[in-house]
Amino acid sequence: MKPLLNLVWPVVAAAGMAACSSASSEEKKTVKEPETQQVTTTEVQTMRPSRQIVLPGELKPWNRVSLYAKVKGFIRDVRVDRGSVVRKGQVLAVLDAPEVLSELSQAEAQLQAQEAAINEQKARFRASRLTYNRLLQTSKVEGAVSLHELDQAEARMLADSATVAAATGTIQASRSNYQTKKELRQYLTITAPFDGIITERNVSAGALVGAGDSNAKPLFVLEDSRTLRLTVAVPETFANQLPGKSTVSFSVTAMPEQQFNAKLARSAQSLVEANRAMMAEFDVDNKANLLKPGMYAEVRLPVERTAATLFVPKTAVVSSSEKTFVIRVNNNKAEWVTVEKGNTLDSLVEVFGGLRAGEPIVRIASEEIRDGQAVNASQK
Numbered sequence: 001m002k003p004l005l006n007l008v009w010p011v012v013a014a015a016g017m018a019a020c021s022s023a024s025s026e027e028k029k030t031v032k033e034p035e036t037q038q039v040t041t042t043e044v045q046t047m048r049p050s051r052q053i054v055l056p057g058e059l060k061p062w063n064r065v066s067l068y069a070k071v072k073g074f075i076r077d078v079r080v081d082r083g084s085v086v087r088k089g090q091v092l093a094v095l096d097a098p099e100v101l102s103e104l105s106q107a108e109a110q111l112q113a114q115e116a117a118i119n120e121q122k123a124r125f126r127a128s129r130l131t132y133n134r135l136l137q138t139s140k141v142e143g144a145v146s147l148h149e150l151d152q153a154e155a156r157m158l159a160d161s162a163t164v165a166a167a168t169g170t171i172q173a174s175r176s177n178y179q180t181k182k183e184l185r186q187y188l189t190i191t192a193p194f195d196g197i198i199t200e201r202n203v204s205a206g207a208l209v210g211a212g213d214s215n216a217k218p219l220f221v222l223e224d225s226r227t228l229r230l231t232v233a234v235p236e237t238f239a240n241q242l243p244g245k246s247t248v249s250f251s252v253t254a255m256p257e258q259q260f261n262a263k264l265a266r267s268a269q270s271l272v273e274a275n276r277a278m279m280a281e282f283d284v285d286n287k288a289n290l291l292k293p294g295m296y297a298e299v300r301l302p303v304e305r306t307a308a309t310l311f312v313p314k315t316a317v318v319s320s321s322e323k324t325f326v327i328r329v330n331n332n333k334a335e336w337v338t339v340e341k342g343n344t345l346d347s348l349v350e351v352f353g354g355l356r357a358g359e360p361i362v363r364i365a366s367e368e369i370r371d372g373q374a375v376n377a378s379q380k
Helices: 002-030 098-138 147-186
Strands: 037-043 045-047 050-067 073-078 091-096 189-191 196-201 220-235 247-252 255-272 277-285 296-304 309-313 324-330 333-345 348-353 360-362 375-379
Touching: 037 324, 098 147, 220 247, 220 255, 220 296, 360 375
Parallel strands: 037 375
Antiparallel strands: 037 360, 045 309, 050 220, 050 296, 073 091, 091 189, 196 220, 220 277, 247 255, 247 296, 255 277, 309 348, 324 333, 324 360, 333 348
8 A cells, every 4th residue: 555655645746836836837927017108208398477367456545544633622614525625734624622722821921921030030140140250359359358248149149040040941841831732722723734635524513522532533534546556465376476667457347448557666575464465556647536546456467487487288297196296207217206386377387396497208197107117208
């Protein structure tokens, strides 16, 4: 029996080895190298295009002020109304405040009394100084003037000098008080601080107005709209693309068929945290008074980069769940390059990343072309 087993085991072992060898060869045949992908390439372009964007804007007056009463009093006379065209310094309203006039008269009388008093004290000082000087000259003759008499004259002169100095300080305070009361009297007349149009009138004759009422409406609102400020919130994306001497065109809802122009005058050079935008102002000539402050405008704003940037076809950019990338062809190998998208220009899109102008990239890219895969490129 043993000889028979000795013959069977080698045969079984050889068959097993042959089967393993056959299975291994079949597995090797199923694992294939990645196929070479046929792709069409294009070059990365460098451009500095200018284009127009449309943004909302608001027209504001060149100057706008709310006028309040500085002192408390009754309105005696109102000389303008809503829509009145006024000039700088023109009287708008006159107030009555008897206590202000009374305090002014009292301050004036006090000043006059103190001026008279200081004149008397100055005269007394001059007399005491002359007396002292004469006694001093006479004392040079031995025995003519006693030392006690000379000392008394000197003390009187010094006292009169101190009285004059004190009176001088008092009269300066009285003059300041009088000037203050005089200026308060001027506040009884409300005048226009600049040329413009009265847009609001919130007071009538006989009304009590003045400081102290925090909820009080202004007496008048004055606006100068001969030149308007067109304010535009420029988004962060375009904050560095606004030319220094740019001119914009805009239209308003009231006159949609008419186009207006304005020049860039100033910008904040800083972004507002609330909306991440930079405020820019354009000056608008409005001498014809066609535009009104408060109107909303549709502004066509020219923007351009400060330097040339890179552009690729839109089809060359792949946005996946992993990242946004383009596929660069390097030594017949596909290479994923991470980029960020910028402005769009027709069929091209601005990109920022590890690319250089003139490099070949896949024109129509997709995730199916894997990073490092062999490609056969043809340029178009």
